[in-house]
Amino acid sequence: MGKQLIYSVYFILPVLLLWGAKPAKKGEWNDGLSLEQTKAFQGFLTICIMLHHIGQKTCASWLFPKSRIIPGLEFFVPIGYILVSFFLFFNGYGAYKSFHTKENYLNGFVKKRVLPVVLALYSTTVIFFIARLLVGEKMDVPGALLYLSSIKLCNPNTWYVIVLPFFYLAFYFSFMFIKKDGFAVFSTTAFVVLYMLLGTRIDHNDYLIRGEWWWNCVHMFPIGIIFAKYENKIIPHLKKYYWVYAIAAVLALYPLYLYSCFAQDFFSYYGENFFAPDKVMRRRLTLLSQVLVTTDFVFAALLLGMKVKIGNRFLKFMGTITLEFYLIHGLFVELCDHTFDGGVKSPFPIRNVFLYVLVVFAFGVPSAILLKKLHGLILGTGKRKAKEEILKKAS
Template structure:
């Protein structure tokens, strides 16, 4: 039973490639179509779930060491690489939408920023209630910090905190700068400014609490830049496709090893024993290595996507609930691990990691659907998936008809 967790390395390729189609010869797939990117994001959401479970089961920092159960080790430090793909698609998508949809910036806050903020605070409230129910002790200040998300009540929400700021950077740049190239440069500069700010902030319990808040952020402007020059990049890459694919895939592992070596030599830590200016310099050197690695990682996937068209009903479904699943599955990761984020003992520890994975997924999917329905109700949008189909209009009409019959 213990070794069954290794089956994920067979299941994941099946999930990704089931129903996939290969473009032969000089034919290429539109690897950046909405359908394909949504399917891929659905797959990545599952990988991020495995990343969070890996950090609870086999990370080197788990104490005592006797709690470590190997199996998902490859996912322990994969989080920032996986999120880099999301950020690339975020940047790519917002730029393409700006240029393809008339008056796109009108109502921009409601379309792009409000749904992300709503997702942040709805899951914050859910985690807050869960923390109370499992017995976490809080004073008034802790309650305020949790409910405002200044201190993360849901430990996985950093992405949905920084994303609205990146969208805001895009809005300000493209609203007030009419020249497209300068607007792209301004957005890029603002994101880089955020990254440099991050390197100046020591590890803490609040916003920008660690390097994962910024070490893949560069992919948002990379996505924008790619979208801007897509019509030049894609034909050039297609012309020398196999050379690009071989070089990028062959160089990925050496780049990852090099990035890890930079991290070991310099790193993001140093508080308490190094001068602050040295810590900042070390972080920026390490950040440069991670930025290159993230960009290379994304480009490898894009190159493979040019020949392989993924997409099956399962990935299509997961692609529609990606944000909600990303945010809510962590609740079950915490409830069934050794301890809930913050130190309180989890109410039930699942011994076997494969069962842990299946339970988190089985509870995470319906919870994500329910959460999405709630968000859509608040935003006035139509829900695609419903756990319970309740037609309020019919209920009202039925009540009116019953009252009329009684009167008659």
């Protein structure tokens, strides 16, 4: 019976998402692009990403020996890149909207947008480095330096916070030095596309740009920018033909996902393993299938958000710690796994998957809160927010 409890997540998740949801009345619209709604949905997706990482440790097809496989979270194993695509869309969307609505937005852009992400990367890298030493991983000086520099990932979930600062910097330099808005958008988009083309040329490895998960959803960053640029034209059009687009987007999602699975099997990201002379082309054809499914996923989420306002206290809270929880929960995933990131034996292996999920969440949330407070102290954001609140009350 205990082993079957894990299937309750498929009931719990819809309840978490829809608790407190408010459908819009006929002829009325919800702002599906509002910061409040998108943060709430990101909080929900962060929980799904946690389940994705635990699923990879408990029921992924590549686990060995096969006796390690415990069913329950198979649904989440292959969809991590789809979940992260929503975050990248709003990274791009938010940067463009802020540039056009906030005065002198680019002044201090690096400090406000780039530095917090870099700090999150290296603070969790140090935490994982200490954890690796404590669980008994042996490393020489070059190995330690590779870990601490994040050239080799000490925290295995940090690819996102490694590539995001480069996309932000591409945005910053494009919009700082290119006066024509369309050319600045093109420049940022070109940077991300070139990164994807570079990624498809690199074989799977132990260092930077390790595999397809480093680049198979990053196209959503420029798509978010382009959407923001033409939002005033896109949204009225979507409202006019809403049910056509909504039904089409939802119905297309599963077939597009199946096609992406077919493309991975037929073309393969792993052409180097069977000495394929056209391995780069194979990767790009597979990538195209995932571009389609991620774009449709975000499009469907936005369309549904136009008619249903989601949000409750739990999602609102999770939306405030998404980055920190994303980065720190993996520590407890590793500590409770069979081995710590494929190395030494983990000290607290848990075979009951439902208990595994509860432990990771129970330790991940307070750790994320502490991590956020630490980052706030280092960056001084806590004092700045307090000053803003005082000024608001005074006015």
